[in-house]
Amino acid sequence: MHQDITLLLNREFMQFVSKITLAGSAMRGSEVWLAIVRGKTHYLLTAPARWLLCLLSLPYGLWMRIRNLLYDAGWLRVERAEVPVIVVGNLTLGGTGKTPVVEYIARFYRQHGKRVAILSRGYGAEAGRNDEAMVLEENLEDVPHLQGKDRVALARTAVEELTSEVLILDDGFQHRRLYRDVDIIVMDALNPWGYGWTLPGGTLREPLSGLKRANMILLTRTDLAGERVVQGIRRKILHLAPGCSVALTEHRPCSLLNGTQNRNISEMQGKKVAAFCGIGNPDGFYQTLERWGCELLARRNYPDHHAYNRADVEELRQWASSFAEDTWIITTQKDWVKLRLDTLAERTLLAMKIELKVLVGEARLQEVLLTPW
Numbered sequence: 242m243h244q245d246i247t248l249l250l251n252r253e254f255m256q257f258v259s260k261i262t263l264a265g266s267a268m269r270g271s272e273v274w275l276a277i278v279r280g281k282t283h284y285l286l287t288a289p290a291r292w293l294l295c296l297l298s299l300p301y302g303l304w305m306r307i308r309n310l311l312y313d314a315g316w317l318r319v320e321r322a323e324v325p326v327i328v329v330g331n332l333t334l335g336g337t338g339k340t341p342v343v344e345y346i347a348r349f350y351r352q353h354g355k356r357v358a359i360l361s362r363g364y365g366a367e368a369g370r371n372d373e374a375m376v377l378e379e380n381l382e383d384v385p386h387l388q389g390k391d392r393v394a395l396a397r398t399a400v401e402e403l404t405s406e407v408l409i410l411d412d413g414f415q416h417r418r419l420y421r422d423v424d425i426i427v428m429d430a431l432n433p434w435g436y437g438w439t440l441p442g443g444t445l446r447e448p449l450s451g452l453k454r455a456n457m458i459l460l461t462r463t464d465l466a467g468e469r470v471v472q473g474i475r476r477k478i479l480h481l482a483p484g485c486s487v488a489l490t491e492h493r494p495c496s497l498l499n500g501t502q503n504r505n506i507s508e509m510q511g512k513k514v515a516a517f518c519g520i521g522n523p524d525g526f527y528q529t530l531e532r533w534g535c536e537l538l539a540r541r542n543y544p545d546h547h548a549y550n551r552a553d554v555e556e557l558r559q560w561a562s563s564f565a566e567d568t569w570i571i572t573t574q575k576d577w578v579k580l581r582l583d584t585l586a587e588r589t590l591l592a593m594k595i596e597l598k599v600l601v602g603e604a605r606l607q608e609v610l611l612t613p614w
Contacts (some may be wrong), residue, residue, distance in 0.1 A: 253557075271422065272544070274537075278436050278443055280293035289499040291442075293550050300440035305415075305439065305447040309454075312417045315435075320394040321420040326409050330414025331453055333435040333446040335545050336521020338461040338492050340373050340575070341597040343411050347377075347384045349610055351405050361411035363388030372546055373411070375578040380594075392419050399426065407613075415446050422613040426455040431525055432468035452482040457609045463600065465528050466492040482558035488602030492525070494533060498574065498592040500583045510534030515570045518576050519547030526573055530593070535571075538564060549579050562586035588612045 270274060290378055311317045327346060331337045343359060350357045359381075363371050370378070374386045385403055387395045390411060409417060414426060430524040435445035451471060452458065463471045475487050480516050497504040514535040518526050523542050531537055543553075561570050570590045571581075577592030584590050599606060 253598065257475060262531065272542075274304060274441065275444075278438075278441075284506070285356050288512045295438055295442035298438045300442065302439040302445075303439070304449050304589060306450070308373075309417075309447065309451065312405065317417070319418060319420045320348045321391050323400050325418060326396065326407060326410055327407065327421040327423045327610065327613075328338070328410045328413045329425050330410075330412055330426060331427045332414070332445055332447060332449065332557075333429070333432070334384060334440075334446065334521065337429040338522070338525070338597075339412060339427045339593055340376055340521045341492055342425070342427050342459055342461070342490075343409055344377060344380055345597040346409055347381050347611060349607065350409075351381075351383065353611075354394070356404060356406045357384050357388040357409060358403055358405035358407075359384060359409045359411055360392050360395045360399065360413070361386070362413075362416070372575040372579055374575050379574075379578060392416055393406055412453070412465075423457070423609060424455050425609075426452065426458045428458060428460050428474070428478075429525070430463045430471055430474060431461050431526075431528075431561060432459070436441060450482055451479065452485065456612075457524070457601075457606055458485055458487045459490055459559055459606070461490050461597075462525050463489045465525060480586065486605045488606045491600060492529065493528060493598040494593050495596045496594045497571075498577060498594055499589065504591070505551075506533065506593075507520050509569065509571070512536065513565065514571050515539040515541075515568055515588075516559075516563050516571045517541035517543065519543030519545060519549075520573055520575055521545045526593075529595075530571065538568065543576075547576075547579075549576075554580065554582070558586045561588045561590075564588065 254581050262326050270580050277287055277294065277560060280399065313318065328478050329339055329343050331339060347359060359377060361374065361589050363374065370388060377384070384398070387399060389395050392413065396408055396530060399408055405520065410416065413419070414424060423435065434449070436443035439445040439448060441580055447564055460471065460474060477487065494506045497509060498504055510533065512535055514530060516530055517540065519542070520526060523540070527537060568588055570585050570588050572590070572592055574592045582590050
């Protein structure tokens with residue numbers, strides 16, 4: 242509930258910031274806010290807006306510290322499920338790459354014969370399931386995914402009606418009302434610290450001291466960040482959370498989806514590609530395409546969890562038609578499950594399917610996952 246209120250206030254403030262900084266701009270409120278936070282705009286009043294955002298971060302950060310202390314002291318109620326609960330969450334707003342992590346963990350438990358259910362709040366779901374749920378349901382056909390505001394009620398449903406033996410709470414690190422047996426934090430090596438501020442001055446959902454609650458930290462996209470950067474992040478993590486285990490991972494493309502058909506990922510090497518996405522960290526997606534040998538001609542961004550409508554599809558068709566007929570249009574699986582198109586303006590539309598590859602620390606990660614038993 243506290244997180245819902247904070248995100249609502251943040252959206253209202255983003256709209257206000259967009260009005261005073263980019264009057265007449267076509268940028269959306271969320272894009273304006275991120276541009277200011279990242280220091281990538283130089284419009285009128287951008288600098289004062291940045292200072293105001295950082296100033297507003299102070300009471301929010303203080304509130305999150307107090308809230309965590311109240312939970313730690315037992316003054317705020319925590320409810321237990323009848324089966325182990327594994328939390329996969331992050332310290333920053335979306336874009337860390339949690340979905341492949343959730344899929345990895347669900348597959349791990351299924352391989353150990355456990356009946357698994359995934360629980361999530363379902364942000365970005367205007368009606369029914371959101372994009373993350375659709376991807377997970379497509380990739381994990383035998384794992385149910387329940388979405389709703391009341392995660393405690395979802396846990397009860399999963400146990401009593403679905404006879405689940407382990408629950409994965411997706412994006413639940415700040416949702417502390419449901420007791421968890423294991424806390425796993427996912428951090429993006431391309432932006433681990435949320436620009437140094439809690440909301441709304443940065444993208445941190447809570448102060449970095451929250452890392453101490455984690456049983457395991459997964460650093461994603463380490464292949465894109467570089468070894469020196471990764472080691473620097475790892476040292477800071479161990480300073481903030483001494484004794485916490487850290488695993489290094491990458492998001493590895495495993496296939497290209499075109500309708501119901503899978504194509505080998507190597508087929509995109511040397512291809513001319515125009516790419517679009519509506520995810521939390523679009524730069525990671527584009528860097529992956531380039532790393533796998535694509536000639537990236539253009540990129541087009543939409544807000545995270547964007548709900549594509551008929552106007553968006555027509556806009557994409559016009560955009561795609563501006564490229565040569567042999568150009569491939571590539572998006573993410575999260576975007577494709579909402580579009581379900583094989584072509585755009587007679588250009589092949591492909592979705593890049595990715596999987597989590599643990600480079601360092603996999604044995605320790607699996608040991609942590611088995612600790613409830």
